[in-house]
Amino acid sequence: MVDLTELMENEVFMAFTSYTTIILSKMMLMSTATAFYRLTRKVFANPEDCAGFGKGENAKKYLRTDDRVERVRRAHLNDLENIVPFLGIGLLYSLSGPDLSTAILHFRLFVGARIYHTIAYLTPLPQPNRALAFFVGYGVTFSMAYRLLKSRLY
């Protein structure tokens, strides 16, 4: 059996592991935020979810959309759209032997930008706070993709 601890002794890969775990955990908290707003504001998407609040017509009034809930859901979807490319490109980039400090700079910028993006989206902060956070994360991912394609194109 291969000694996988070898892979985990690679410092770039270890850094990637830590930052990816942090940003994926943050993304999962968006589900909790959605559930929190749905329950406190009594806004549901499925009839079975609000069955406890009343029967028949009385329950139907909870099947609506709410600005606050939709905002969290858009932030969550935006996370998905940006963290999935980071996950794929970042993993391959980590395995391509980049310079340690450059790699860590990429990971830190991405994680910081996405956390700031969520804060800017949920507060909400005036633009261009959210747009800037988005473009920093976007740029970091493209920078890693550029390095991969420049050196590895098959």
Next chain:
Amino acid sequence: MVDLTELMENEVFMAFTSYTTIILSKMMLMSTATAFYRLTRKVFANPEDCAGFGKGENAKKYLRTDDRVERVRRAHLNDLENIVPFLGIGLLYSLSGPDLSTAILHFRLFVGARIYHTIAYLTPLPQPNRALAFFVGYGVTFSMAYRLLKSRLY
């Protein structure tokens, strides 16, 4: 060239491979379920999709939303939101050298919970069936993330 069969001889990684392939295949079947309901209920999102059912104004009546189709789409999006973190965190967790039986317990619980979540969402079963299935999968992913961060934080 490195002998990659070594990686595939690692039992935790092999188990991760099997369970991930199963749960990603299940997620892909949600696309088929959406297509099935769209075709049998004649509910479409794009004008070009229902061009075969009639011309002009006659076709526009098929551009609508339907409870059943929206339910499948919500289940699919919920799958995405939960399987993406499992994919990233689970891969890194598999490479971090966990105990085989603990790892398999995590993978089996997650796959079982997500399959039950889909059944509970599409039937639909009364709450808290779906909520419990969601939280089991959620807890499993956080448990793996916790182990990673505890031992690997850079």
Next chain:
Amino acid sequence: MVDLTELMENEVFMAFTSYTTIILSKMMLMSTATAFYRLTRKVFANPEDCAGFGKGENAKKYLRTDDRVERVRRAHLNDLENIVPFLGIGLLYSLSGPDLSTAILHFRLFVGARIYHTIAYLTPLPQPNRALAFFVGYGVTFSMAYRLLKSRLY
């Protein structure tokens, strides 16, 4: 420390890296396409995004949905739903030691099909252009999943 360049000398893995980076970069461009249509058509989802166009009631008229923007968003979500399984299954497939030419055929077909899918969705081309592109990508992913499960089921 393990010499990770060994992994990058594996030709199947190098091919997977290149094609994955290409298709994830393409998916990220969908965000830019959404932003482009939102700005040129002045269609926004958040009040803070159109604050520059006017105050109070004047700004609210920009908070609407638009066919063109919704079309790009559906194409983006469809990308996510199909590229996430490709990312997970394709990575594990690349590590399972497949035949090089078979693997490259899979990757090329998938990348080509998804690019054609986006063209067919955004133009829009009449059906079944988009449906065929979808099923080619879908079939490629299932073909890789089948090979994994046949040989690796734990």
